[in-house]
Amino acid sequence: MEEISKNFKIKFWGVRGSHPIPNPDMMKYGGNTSCVEIQVNGHLIIIDAGTGVIGLGNELIKNYISSGTNEFNREPISAVMLFSHTHHDHIQGFPFFKPAYIGTSKIHMYGSKSLGLDFADTLSQSMFTPFFPVDLGEMDGHLIINNFRETDMIILAPGETKPITKNIFDYDMSKLDEDSVIIHCLKSYAHPKDGVLFFKITWRGHSVVFASDKEGYIGGDSKLTSFARNTDLLIHDAQYIMDDYVSPVTPKQGYGHSTPEMAIEAAKLANAQKLILFHMDPSYTDKMIDIIGENIQNSIVNAMVAYEGLEIDLVCTK
DSSP states (O other), X not given: OOOOTTOEEEEEEEOBSSSXXXXXXXXXXXXXXXXXXXXXXXXXXXXXXXXXXXXXXXXXXXXXXXXXXXTTTSOOOEEEEEOSOXXXXXXXXXXXXXXXXXXXXXXXXXXXXXXXXXXXXXXXXXXXXXXXXXXXXXXXXXXXXXXXXXXXXXXXXTTOOSOEEEETTXXXXXXXXXXXXXXXXXXXXXXXXXXXXXXXXXXTTEEEEEEOSOOOOTTOOHHHHHHTTTOSEEEEXXXXXXXXXXXXXXXXXXXXXXXXXXXXXXXXXXXXXXXXXXXXXXTOOHHHHHHHHHHHTTSSSOEEEOOXXXXXXXGGOO
């Protein structure tokens, strides 16, 4: 069996919130919006399709082209895409995600039913004339779009490219191959107007939890604490510094985002082994984020600020 080390990797392609920012004072941490790549046991999982997904798509296309001489002998692109929600900064890169235009690509897409609409219907509203020249249904790739609920789990079996969705209460876990990758979700309403999905990806006793676009609660978020308990890595929203969050002029309370202090508290309560601060405000320069990074070194949590290109080998984080 292939060595399991170096087989659960996370790479950050976009770490900003709200909108992309092409500013030379903000390039150390990057200006693209939310996108995280996870490579685990031969499976590609993509969380969110902000503008960061464009660079990831370009990289996947390079590998696709180099794998053969034509579309009939190249290795098809296969991926699972998880969408926390459909605000612009989490989907605005998808229309420019090149693998979705390749006929041999198979992309299984999962998101929450929102405001009475299926995820496919919500996503399709972001791509239609006159706002974009290509409708979602006109993309050549094989896009399989699904609603994802808290009672669901996605199973990625070893050697299989097609995910299996099962009800967590009806499936006999003893039948599960120990090398399968499991994806769970948690619906949070700490972000207006219809909440977001958090994701937990687990493989061989290791896990990563993605919890962006959520606001902290007094005493902590008990559902997130349970969901992320003992995770290897917690990727948590930390968009605003406290001065902005409680500003008497333009307070950010109720916007559905956390401060670094809130993220640290969440990591402590969940006993997360490592914390990544994510979804930084687009107005924050590299110098400002440097200060955030310096301040969190004083916490008892093993924490750092996300930046574009950051790679973490999860198997080696413990």
